[in-house]
Amino acid sequence: MSDDGVHLENVHLALDVAALGAEMQSLRTVDGREVLWQGDAAFWGGRAPVLFPIVGRAPKNRIAVGEFEAEMAQHGFARRSVFELEKSSPEMCRHVLRDSDATRAVYPFEFALRLTHRLDGAAVEVRAEVENCSEGEMPFGFGFHPAFVWPLPGCAGQQHEVVLDNGGAPLRAALEDGLLAAGTHPSPFDAGRLSITPGMFDQDALVFPEGAGPGLRYGVAGGANLTFQFDTLPNLALWSKPGAPFLCIEPWHGMAARVGGSHQIAERPFSVTLPAGGVARFGYRMALNL
Template sequence: MPSSVRIGNQDLTVDVSSLGAEMQALDTSDGGSWLWTGDATFWTGRSPILFPIVGKAPDDKIAIDGAVFPMAQHGFARRSEFTLTASTATMCRYELTASEATRAVYPFDFLLAVEHAVEGRALTVSAEVTNRDQKTMPFGLGFHSAFAWPLPGADGRAHTITLDNQGEPELVRLAGGLINPTPLPSPFHAGRLVLDHAMFEQDAMIFPKGAGEGLHYGAEGGPNLRFRFENLPNLALWTKPGAPFLCVEPWHGTAAQAGASSELSERPSTTLLPPGAVARFAFTVEIGQ
């Protein structure tokens, strides 16, 4: 059975499960709950880690140097039991290493370390991938955290996403779970997007480039969350229409393109990690006062 760890300080409390190294709760000392609860009515996820792919593969299969392997949407890390390797009052580190089960679908020797750390009213979630193999290792890595919509104390208020770079990144949509590469007009105007559940009737909104390294998600005149991204060039926003959450998903890698190769190394934004190398990805979310 999965276990869990609670970390925190005078401002924040964070619960993290050993299953998927997935955050289960993000609460403030004033009683606010900022993370989705995982209600099965809509979606049981809360904050899964996506590895070694982000999104779907054609027919749920990937190819590695021509050899074909089964691979479920978003990879296997989110359904894997991690080992707690370090824990303090304000930090925990979980690790997943290659096993007979992972090699059957992903033939590489790897270490995936996921760390949650709190400082003040900010939480940083980082993932480090180490290639312990003798060959270059392709993979995608993404975060899929679901936050309350509406935010605590903001019922009835308009909620917005505001990009730090004031950009208007091109939008792409999914077709059968795969990327339709035809770009669509940006829903952002001078970096600002007023959220509406109707935007998600066609599934996620995906911005392959141009969303920048930070954004605000907040209610007009009310609570807000500030995000900063490290080595995460792709962004998706997702919910199920009518569900009380919004996923803010920074990625390095996306679903495969419709009609394109099933080779993992050829997927958009795939990392090709040399033997012995380490790649780090992280986001920080700070809860506004």
């Protein structure tokens, strides 16, 4: 990559990570099969953004912490922030984002957000560490938002599905203008299986607040797939732009504010409140079976 990015490689995989957002830019097999969406702005320019200090939208794009209020765009500011490279090796890199005058103007806390990417055989591990460096409690939401090619390499014309490890049928929450609507809807999963079909995201993301479990498989039954294991990430969303050849698999700890709800970050569903000096950890592992 360029001077502001990191290239990792082993005998199975190659991974590029940018300083902007500590965001993955490419994840491919050593023979060149790319699995990460490449960010076509005609659909969506992201690839694998990190969501912090909120997940989803805030009412009228404004957040509050106690008496403090500020404007904050959907998914927070980390994805648009330049991270510093703390450590790297041929198969691992760790970036950090610390508070600054710019972040404290919209989020009144001292913090450190560390993102670690590591190759492990034919798998990649992505770990996040949120440290509260302030003297008081710090509320936040955190999430991963990676997008993967649909269809997977070599699988054109084949039905793709998401299969939950727990075989569950989690209830779906609806979104209204990006905010969490009241109530729940029947699960689109049948015994843990969901076929990915055109048009299923015409009304926005499929959001599952609870019950999706700690792991899933995305791919072709009996064929190529990506398998995921999640750590401390109880919420799941699946999303794509209508007509776009990608699928976002988004594990979160924190969700959008409710329709008609508070601006307070601490009152958003599944928000974390971290004590002074506390550290919260989140992560996922994804294995490529191509």
